[in-house]
Amino acid sequence: PRTIYLSRHGQSQYNVLGKIGGDSQLSESGEQYAKELAKFVHTEILGLDEDGNFKDPENRVVPHARLFTSSLRRTQLTARHIVHHKCDDGWIVMRPRICSSLSEIHAGAFDGFTYKEIEEKAPEEFKRRSDDKLGYRYPRGESYLDVIARLDPIIHEVERQRDPILIVGHQGILRIIYAYFVGDTRENAPFVSIPLNTVIKLTPRTYSCDVERFSLNK
Ligand code: F6P
Numbered sequence: 001p002r003t004i005y006l007s008r009h010g011q012s013q014y015n016v017l018g019k020i021g022g023d024s025q026l027s028e029s030g031e032q033y034a035k036e037l038a039k040f041v042h043t044e045i046l047g048l049d050e051d052g053n054f055k056d057p058e059n060r061v062v063p064h065a066r067l068f069t070s071s072l073r074r075t076q077l078t079a080r081h082i083v084h085h086k087c088d089d090g091w092i093v094m095r096p097r098i099c100s101s102l103s104e105i106h107a108g109a110f111d112g113f114t115y116k117e118i119e120e121k122a123p124e125e126f127k128r129r130s131d132d133k134l135g136y137r138y139p140r141g142e143s144y145l146d147v148i149a150r151l152d153p154i155i156h157e158v159e160r161q162r163d164p165i166l167i168v169g170h171q172g173i174l175r176i177i178y179a180y181f182v183g184d185t186r187e188n189a190p191f192v193s194i195p196l197n198t199v200i201k202l203t204p205r206t207y208s209c210d211v212e213r214f215s216l217n218k
Pocket residue numbers: 015019020021022104105107170171172190
């Protein structure tokens with residue numbers, strides 16, 4: 001595609017508590033981000049002016065821009081203001097494609113734990129993950145290598161798209177997608193910085209990839 005936009009979901013209630021995994025809803029700050037993200041999509045991706053009308057009606061991106069979310073509530077809640085938007089031409093509807101393969105790395109037995117709780121209750125597991133973040137598999141859960149394998153089909157699908165795409169995803173997932181497109185190694189991927197409240201714009205070129213970050217923090 002010409003451009004791929006990556007965004008984490010807005011801050012979730014689990015993020016506030018420092019818990020991993022789960023399927024929690026958004027915090028108040030996360031709700032705010034969902035609104036900011038919709039504004040960003042409407043102006044930056046769809047080319048609408050401040051009143052919500054097309055700046056260049058002859059050259060509208062809609063309905064070709066694509067929106068992907070995971071099957072977890074926090075990404076769908078984050079995308080929900082993008083989905084319907086009223087403008088002079090009527091309603092813009094960007095229906096998200098909900099992909100379970102975009103859901104966050106599955107923490108298995110440690111789902112709902114904080115890192116501190118894992119360290120206290122299962123120090124040897126905690127150490128194993130610190131020693132090998134890429135290969136470590138959570139008990140009854142996934143490793144980053146598992147995530148790389150499950151994302152493979154969707155990454156290739158994204159790669160084939162010709163329209164701009166926004167993926168509203170999760171920290172772990174977006175690290176892998178980002179590393180793939182910028183050509184970073186698998187070993188570095190689990191450490192890529194994917195902050196909250198930020199849209200990352202990737203523009204693939206023949207032998208490289210331009211990266212721009214938009215902080216939507218108020
Ligand atoms: O903390 C938010 C979160 O999305 C967790 O659900 C997930 O386990 C974690 O980030 C992934 O990051 P890391 O691999 O650094 O633990």
